[in-house]
Amino acid sequence: MRPPIDSGTVLITGASSGVGREIARQLAYRARTLVLVARSEDRLETLRDELLARNPTLGVVVEQCDLAQPEDVDALLDSLRRNLIHVDVLVNCAGLGDYGLYERESWSRIHQMMRVNLTAPLLLAHRLVRGMVERKRGGILTVGAAGSNSFAPGMAVYCATRRFLDGFTESLRLELLGTGVVVTQVSPGAVDTRVDEQAGAEDQVAPPPAWMRISAARCAFEAIAAFERGLPRVHPGLMHRWMTRLSAILPRRVRRASGLGAARRLRHGAPELEPALHPQPALDLAFAHVPEAR
Numbered sequence: 001m002r003p004p005i006d007s008g009t010v011l012i013t014g015a016s017s018g019v020g021r022e023i024a025r026q027l028a029y030r031a032r033t034l035v036l037v038a039r040s041e042d043r044l045e046t047l048r049d050e051l052l053a054r055n056p057t058l059g060v061v062v063e064q065c066d067l068a069q070p071e072d073v074d075a076l077l078d079s080l081r082r083n084l085i086h087v088d089v090l091v092n093c094a095g096l097g098d099y100g101l102y103e104r105e106s107w108s109r110i111h112q113m114m115r116v117n118l119t120a121p122l123l124l125a126h127r128l129v130r131g132m133v134e135r136k137r138g139g140i141l142t143v144g145a146a147g148s149n150s151f152a153p154g155m156a157v158y159c160a161t162r163r164f165l166d167g168f169t170e171s172l173r174l175e176l177l178g179t180g181v182v183v184t185q186v187s188p189g190a191v192d193t194r195v196d197e198q199a200g201a202e203d204q205v206a207p208p209p210a211w212m213r214i215s216a217a218r219c220a221f222e223a224i225a226a227f228e229r230g231l232p233r234v235h236p237g238l239m240h241r242w243m244t245r246l247s248a249i250l251p252r253r254v255r256r257a258s259g260l261g262a263a264r265r266l267r268h269g270a271p272e273l274e275p276a277l278h279p280q281p282a283l284d285l286a287f288a289h290v291p292e293a294r
């Protein structure tokens with residue numbers, strides 16, 4: 001079963017930048033209509049002009065929407081109804097993170113993350129999937145994060161939102177088997193976008209190594225390819241895929257311990273050592289014997 005991308009209507013949240021924008025670019029020659037959703041109207045309009053220059057027959061609808069505001073999401077859904085737009089494929093790509101000690105984060109930022117990363121994808125899926133089931137064709141491509149399988153000091157809320165989405169997507173996929181609606185979860189590792197800048201995570205204590213990073217275009221390409229094959233999930237990027245497989249067979253105790261050094265540096269700062277002597281994330285496994293890591 002393939003999702004109805006070709007000649008279908010595809011709604012993409014987070015289309016104003018990064019992975020969402022690349023998904024829009026890669027679907028521009030295939031979809032009939034793209035509905036581009038984000039807060040930055042100017043970025044969406046620039047993208048619309050670019051896509052129309054590439055493919056003048058494409059329908060492009062720009063919907064400015066703050067997904068953290070339920071009334072904005074309702075207005076988006078109303079606008080789709082009024083304009084008789086039936087969404088064949090929902091791409092949940094909008095997301096945001098935050099970096100820092102949990103007790104120092106503002107509640108409004110935490111709440112915003114929960115609404116954008118959790119409530120909005122669930123609400124959109126809830127409102128759109130019934131029509132897909134009735135039409136016996138549809139698809140939901142959800143971009144989560146590799147954090148759903150790991151522990152990330154400094155990103156506790158982000159990590160939690162990704163686990164939640166992971167459980168939802170995999171369960172929904174099972175519910176929808178045989179209905180004609182394909183559900184795929186994308187779990188990227190490190191992708192070169194502005195996400196770290198948005199999260200204030202440019203100076204994080206244990207950044208992903210450069211060899212793990214991939215471009216947004218590559219991430220989008222692998223996500224779409226997996227979706228078209230009807231796969232349940234994809235971890236874009238070869239190195240990230242192998243690291244994910246390795247991590248899956250490691251005992252929870254070891255995975256927990258691998259974040260311990262980063263957690264200590266986050267709370268107490270880096271020790272006064274030469275940079276080359278700083279404990280690297282992989283070496284944090286050496287902390288595995290520490291009682292609090294078990």
Ligand SMILES: NC(=O)c1ccc[n+]([C@@H]2O[C@H](COP(=O)([O-])OP(=O)(O)OC[C@H]3O[C@@H](n4cnc5c(N)ncnc54)[C@H](OP(=O)(O)O)[C@@H]3O)[C@@H](O)[C@H]2O)c1
Pocket residue numbers: 013014015016017018019020037038039040041043065066067068093094095096097116143144145146187188189190191192193194195196198216
């Ligand atoms: N880059 C990575 O390393 C990485 C790793 C794992 C997972 N991911 C996930 O991949 C997805 C795409 O992120 P990205 O890397 O492409 O980052 P990005 O370039 O920062 O894009 C994030 C998108 O989300 C939209 N967005 C954020 N808050 C919003 C809100 N309140 N309402 C509507 N739209 C909102 C942004 O649009 P506006 O600002 O215009 O609203 C933007 O289009 C996210 O779910 C992210 O968690 C990324």
